[in-house]
Amino acid sequence: MLSRLLKSTELDTRMLGMAFALVLIWIAFHVLSGGLFLTPRNLWNLSVQSSSVAIMATGMVLVIVTRNIDLSIGSMLGFVGMVMGVIQADLLPKLLGFEHPATWIVALGAGLLLGTLLGALQGYLIAYLGIPSFIVTLGGLLVWRGAAWWVTSGQTVAPLDSTFKLMGGGPEGSIGATWSWAVGLVACAAVVALLAHGRSRRQQFHFPLRPVAADVFLGTVGCVLILGAVAVANAYPWPIGSVRRYAQANHIAIPDGGLFIAHGIAIPVLIAIAVGIVMTFLATRTRYGRYVYAIGGNPEAAELAGIATRWVIMKTFMLMGLLAAISAAISIARLDAATNAEGTLAELLVIAAAVIGGTSLAGGTGTVAGAMLGAVLMQSLQSGMVLLGVDTPLQNIVVGIVLVLAVWLDTAYRRRRA
Amino acid sequence: MTDAAGTPLVEMRDISLAFGGIHAVDRVSIDLGAGEVLALVGHNGAGKSTLIKILSGAYRRDSGSITIRGAEAAIANPRDAKSYGIETIYQTLALADNVDTAANLFLGRELRTRLGTLDDIAMEAQARQVMGRLNPHFARFKDSVKALSGGQRQSVAIARAILFNAQILIMDEPTAALGPQETAQVGELIRQLKAEGLGIFLISHDIHDVFDLADRICVMKNGTVVGTARIGDVTKDEVLGMIILGKCPPGAVPGPGSGRDLGSLV
Numbered sequence: 001m002l003s004r005l006l007k008s009t010e011l012d013t014r015m016l017g018m019a020f021a022l023v024l025i026w027i028a029f030h031v032l033s034g035g036l037f038l039t040p041r042n043l044w045n046l047s048v049q050s051s052s053v054a055i056m057a058t059g060m061v062l063v064i065v066t067r068n069i070d071l072s073i074g075s076m077l078g079f080v081g082m083v084m085g086v087i088q089a090d091l092l093p094k095l096l097g098f099e100h101p102a103t104w105i106v107a108l109g110a111g112l113l114l115g116t117l118l119g120a121l122q123g124y125l126i127a128y129l130g131i132p133s134f135i136v137t138l139g140g141l142l143v144w145r146g147a148a149w150w151v152t153s154g155q156t157v158a159p160l161d162s163t164f165k166l167m168g169g170g171p172e173g174s175i176g177a178t179w180s181w182a183v184g185l186v187a188c189a190a191v192v193a194l195l196a197h198g199r200s201r202r203q204q205f206h207f208p209l210r211p212v213a214a215d216v217f218l219g220t221v222g223c224v225l226i227l228g229a230v231a232v233a234n235a236y237p238w239p240i241g242s243v244r245r246y247a248q249a250n251h252i253a254i255p256d257g258g259l260f261i262a263h264g265i266a267i268p269v270l271i272a273i274a275v276g277i278v279m280t281f282l283a284t285r286t287r288y289g290r291y292v293y294a295i296g297g298n299p300e301a302a303e304l305a306g307i308a309t310r311w312v313i314m315k316t317f318m319l320m321g322l323l324a325a326i327s328a329a330i331s332i333a334r335l336d337a338a339t340n341a342e343g344t345l346a347e348l349l350v351i352a353a354a355v356i357g358g359t360s361l362a363g364g365t366g367t368v369a370g371a372m373l374g375a376v377l378m379q380s381l382q383s384g385m386v387l388l389g390v391d392t393p394l395q396n397i398v399v400g401i402v403l404v405l406a407v408w409l410d411t412a413y414r415r416r417r418a
Numbered sequence: 419m420t421d422a423a424g425t426p427l428v429e430m431r432d433i434s435l436a437f438g439g440i441h442a443v444d445r446v447s448i449d450l451g452a453g454e455v456l457a458l459v460g461h462n463g464a465g466k467s468t469l470i471k472i473l474s475g476a477y478r479r480d481s482g483s484i485t486i487r488g489a490e491a492a493i494a495n496p497r498d499a500k501s502y503g504i505e506t507i508y509q510t511l512a513l514a515d516n517v518d519t520a521a522n523l524f525l526g527r528e529l530r531t532r533l534g535t536l537d538d539i540a541m542e543a544q545a546r547q548v549m550g551r552l553n554p555h556f557a558r559f560k561d562s563v564k565a566l567s568g569g570q571r572q573s574v575a576i577a578r579a580i581l582f583n584a585q586i587l588i589m590d591e592p593t594a595a596l597g598p599q600e601t602a603q604v605g606e607l608i609r610q611l612k613a614e615g616l617g618i619f620l621i622s623h624d625i626h627d628v629f630d631l632a633d634r635i636c637v638m639k640n641g642t643v644v645g646t647a648r649i650g651d652v653t654k655d656e657v658l659g660m661i662i663l664g665k666c667p668p669g670a671v672p673g674p675g676s677g678r679d680l681g682s683l684v
Binding site (some may be wrong): 010201204205207281284286287293294296297298300301302303304306364365 | 516
């Protein structure tokens with residue numbers, strides 16, 4: 001009965017399997033850590049920690065789908081982060097004054113532009129000059145890391161603009177209980193509207209429809225998950241220090257038993273979700289996305305169909321650069337400092353997230369949602385092991401083994417289905 | 419065959435293309451009228467596929483001219499060719515295996531909604547229509563093309579070529595992956611399209627098919643034309659002689675490649 005219902009929802013079984021694996025991992029860590037894992041505090045932190053990798057993973061999916069790779073994003077993140085740091089902590093204060101309201105937007109805009117340009121340069125070399133992406137981005141890995149050092153001769157840049165810092169999360173960098181519920185309700189309404197729209201469009205053309213039960217089931221599960229996530233984020237209170245500062249600044253007396261101020265959804269998480277939605281839209285609803293997948297499936301056929309394949313590939317690398325810049329902003333904001341080592345080895349985490357999320361290195365297959373789920377899975381493993389007090393070298397060993405195991409399972413699954 | 423004014427639908431004049439030192443196509447001239455089927459035959463490596471890939475924009479010729487309805491046609495890439503109404507069914511089918519039928523049919527020419535997003539539903543509707551015409555039992559619109567059988571994949575490639583009101587159709591071994599019943603269906607389709615006034619280039623290894631479907635036959639060997647003949651003016655054996663020996667029979671108009679190898683063979 002349940003399996004028939006699941007089947008009629010036309011959900012990807014692979015995706016369901018991964019969600020199931022994630023739940024298993026969570027429960028296992030919860031039991032092993034004596035009830036520390038599935039707490040609002042830990043889940044909230046997990047969501048913030050995942051967002052940077054998840055954002056880049058959405059772009060890496062498209063890069064890998066076109067049969068390319070990008071090894072440079074960790075270094076690019078470091079370089080762009082340094083430039084954004086210097087602009088807001090050094091350059092703009094001299095020009096506009098300290099904590100000027102325009103500082104954060106100028107710094108962020110410059111960073112996003114720089115990331116896109118770096119991606120465009122690499123994309124041009126790959127698409128138009130025909131240099132393999134592995135080599136171009138391996139070069140990029142060295143060049144951008146060196147450039148990150150060069151910006152300040154290795155000095156760390158701090159502190160950052162206080163508005164910019166909101167992108168990193170923390171008590172101030174979260175939207176609070178009321179707004180979180182509002183976001184949750186809007187998201188639920190969007191889920192219902194999407195399902196209804198899909199149904200009416202198919203009806204219009206007299207196509208076979210999914211059973212009503214399947215759509216109701218999908219909508220219910222979606223809304224429960226969304227509202228559940230909001231409830232968890234709202235159950236995590238501000239730390240006492242932040243509450244005291246807040247109470248002092250607003251002249252509120254703290255009642256006995258403390259003042260409960262909820263974090264709500266963190267801003268970096270909101271950014272990651274927005275990126276995920278935009279990237280899913282790009283990948284599935286636009287011509288650009290269709291071409292990315294067609295090129296990955298059969299580059300020659302895409303060329304013969306009249307697609308400007310080189311331009312599509314260059315655009316993909318530009319997008320990757322832009323996403324690395326967004327992640328750079330989140331990373332330095334979270335640290336409240338830009339260092340030249342920021343993002344070291346991030347490219348490997350991102351590639352692992354995409355691959356665990358079902359992206360085939362042979363090209364042609366992969367989904368944005370899968371890659372983001374992969375990022376959460378990777379981060380869950382890592383922070384779960386930190387909770388259990390596992391040593392760093394052993395953490396790396398476990399993550400490495402899980403990566404290989406996951407891809408092996410996936411390969412076996414695909415072979416059985418083919 | 420020409421129209422009332424005497425202008426052929428397509429005319430390729432003195433087309434040459436060399437890869438390195440190999441003359442894949444050497445001073446080839448052919449023409450095709452509206453409502454005519456011209457068969458291109460010859461051994462593997464005779465230059466048929468290269469010649470039609472020049473017309474479809476996949477290759478760029480070194481020299482020679484292409485005119486369509488008497489006007490010079492500038493074909494530098496597949497998009498240019500499509501803008502002249504030239505559609506191609508490639509021997510390799512040239513399908514993107516990982517996307518579904520509708521996505522393949524509209525690849526490069528997607529229908530879009532007013533907002534500029536892909537209109538998948540409208541594309542699926544048209545895909546159902548055109549596939550219904552070719553392969554009435556076909557129902558796997560949700561599957562990627564990879565999951566389809568050889569015959570179904572071939573139907574998709576054919577459907578893509580006829581979906582956009584082609585004027586000139588190039589079919590490179592269109593029945594290679596098909597069973598007898600599906601082959602007959604393609605034959606029927608060719609007759610139907612011909613009656614609608616399309617010009618069709620048919621590349622085939624099957625000499626019976628060629629005699630069945632074509633109006634004229636053009637034999638190529640080593641990148642050149644051995645000869646061109648109306649189907650009624652030559653026998654199958656004579657055509658085989660043209661293919662194997664490069665010998666041009668009296669019923670055919672000899673091309674530059676005729677009798678070239680005879681000296682060494684006889």
